[in-house]
Amino acid sequence: MNPEPQLQAVPSPYEGLKLRIFDHLALGMFWLGQNFLWGAFVGSAQTRHVQIMHPINPAQVLWVPGVIGGLAALVIPLVGGPLSDRCTAKIGRRKPFLIYGSVASCLCLLLMAWAFAANNLWLYFFAMFLLQIPTNFALAAYSGIIPDVVPMNQRGAASGSMALLGIVGTMAGLFTSAQLVERNMHGVLFLTLGSVYSISCLFSAFGVRENRLRGPVPKLNLGKYIRSLWIDPKKYPDFAWVWITRALVMMGFYLITGATLQFYFQDVLGSQKPVADSTGLAILAFTIAAISGVIGGRFSDQHGRKPFVIVASIGIGATAIAFLLCRNLSQAYIVGAFFGLAYGIYTSVDWALGADVMPDKSSAAKDMAVWHIAQALPQQIASIVVSVVLSNFLGPMVELNGMDTQKYTLPAYIILFVSAAICFFLGGLLVRKVRGVA
Numbered sequence: 363m364n365p366e367p368q369l370q371a372v373p374s375p376y377e378g379l380k381l382r383i384f385d386h387l388a389l390g391m392f393w394l395g396q397n398f399l400w401g402a403f404v405g406s407a408q409t410r411h412v413q414i415m416h417p418i419n420p421a422q423v424l425w426v427p428g429v430i431g432g433l434a435a436l437v438i439p440l441v442g443g444p445l446s447d448r449c450t451a452k453i454g455r456r457k458p459f460l461i462y463g464s465v466a467s468c469l470c471l472l473l474m475a476w477a478f479a480a481n482n483l484w485l486y487f488f489a490m491f492l493l494q495i496p497t498n499f500a501l502a503a504y505s506g507i508i509p510d511v512v513p514m515n516q517r518g519a520a521s522g523s524m525a526l527l528g529i530v531g532t533m534a535g536l537f538t539s540a541q542l543v544e545r546n547m548h549g550v551l552f553l554t555l556g557s558v559y560s561i562s563c564l565f566s567a568f569g570v571r572e573n574r575l576r577g578p579v580p581k582l583n584l585g586k587y588i589r590s591l592w593i594d595p596k597k598y599p600d601f602a603w604v605w606i607t608r609a610l611v612m613m614g615f616y617l618i619t620g621a622t623l624q625f626y627f628q629d630v631l632g633s634q635k636p637v638a639d640s641t642g643l644a645i646l647a648f649t650i651a652a653i654s655g656v657i658g659g660r661f662s663d664q665h666g667r668k669p670f671v672i673v674a675s676i677g678i679g680a681t682a683i684a685f686l687l688c689r690n691l692s693q694a695y696i697v698g699a700f701f702g703l704a705y706g707i708y709t710s711v712d713w714a715l716g717a718d719v720m721p722d723k724s725s726a727a728k729d730m731a732v733w734h735i736a737q738a739l740p741q742q743i744a745s746i747v748v749s750v751v752l753s754n755f756l757g758p759m760v761e762l763n764g765m766d767t768q769k770y771t772l773p774a775y776i777i778l779f780v781s782a783a784i785c786f787f788l789g790g791l792l793v794r795k796v797r798g799v800a
Contacts, residue, residue, distance in 0.1 A: 390520075396497065402538060505733075
């Protein structure tokens with residue numbers, strides 16, 4: 363009786379080669395598009411759209427897109443990951459998913475645009491949920507590319523380049539959405555999002571060299587696969603600790619970004635243009651993060667990952683506390699600059715550290731999908747926490763730019779920012795538990 367075939371690791375086409383600038387660009391372009399798309403929504407578009415469709419206490423329903431989006435981000439990568447691990451397409455096992463994502467996402471964005479134009483909040487949320495399906499299938503496959511093709515001694519540099527392009531995408535998405543939302547050019551916004559995301563997916567799909575998976579491929583045994591999702595912390599303690607620390611940092615991040623930051627500018631700092639001003643701070647922070655990210659990623663190849671993660675996480679936590687002391691825009695921008703410095707270092711090293719402690723290179727996308735849960739699950743939890751906290755500290759309705767707007771009171775922001783700081787501090791301190799890598 364022939365033994366069941368085992369899933370084999372695909373040889374890297376870059377082994378023994380130094381990655382060129384074009385290679386780094388091709389590896390990171392998908393991440394640019396992904397961050398452009400969701401940076402635009404999470405940064406200002408989603409919050410503003412909900413304010414328009416649900417002006418009274420918008421925080422009461424802002425948990426919905428976070429939860430449904432997080433649900434798709436939890437489940438879809440766990441399906442797309444093993445499917446891409448087994449894909450035997452001639453162009454490679456990851457690329458077909460990027461091509462599919464580029465097409466299907468455009469259709470979902472068209473539905474979102476129609477729902478918003480019709481002032482149908484719940485159809486808008488449903489369309490956003492649908493959008494999460496192709497983008498997360500693409501992300502699941504993409505997560506396996508760096509472990510697949512990048513030699514370990516260049517992963518820090520590749521992760522830093524990817525972080526740089528991701529930050530550029532986030533900044534561009536934030537800026538574009540803020541400008542178009544302020545001008546009520548919502549149709550143009552949806553068209554731009556679809557175009558940039560599709561071009562980025564296709565650039566990575568056709569720019570990355572990827573070897574084809576050959577030989578017999580084992581059938582996906584559902585029961586065995588579900589059991590494999592549990593990566594035993596006793597057997598793989600480093601993976602478990604990296605997962606936990608990433609989850610804590612992401613929880614802190616989602617507690618204070620997006621709607622929280624926009625409302626904070628409006629309610630505490632007294633901004634008359636909270637979308638534009640909070641976006642300006644984010645762009646400043648991400649500009650600095652782009653620089654520190656590239657430097658941090660390359661230095662981590664030489665000096666180890668953990669010291670950079672520890673320092674960066676604690677630094678981010680300190681800025682979360684500092685935000686509470688700000689009482690004008692200038693102070694907030696100064697704190698935002700330090701946030702960007704620390705956040706850039708964290709993001710550049712985080713992905714490389716996850717790839718280093720991955721349990722099984724032959725199932726890279728599946729294991730990275732499990733690792734990605736550490737980002738998706740906190741997003742769900744944080745969206746509920748933010749909604750509950752803000753909704754329990756209501757201020758008066760005020761007129762802002764000709765529109766009635768709900769205000770929230772200072773105690774809500776104290777709770778959210780202090781909670782975020784605790785998450786950042788714990789995430790940094792617990793990285794010391796990782797023993798197998800420096």
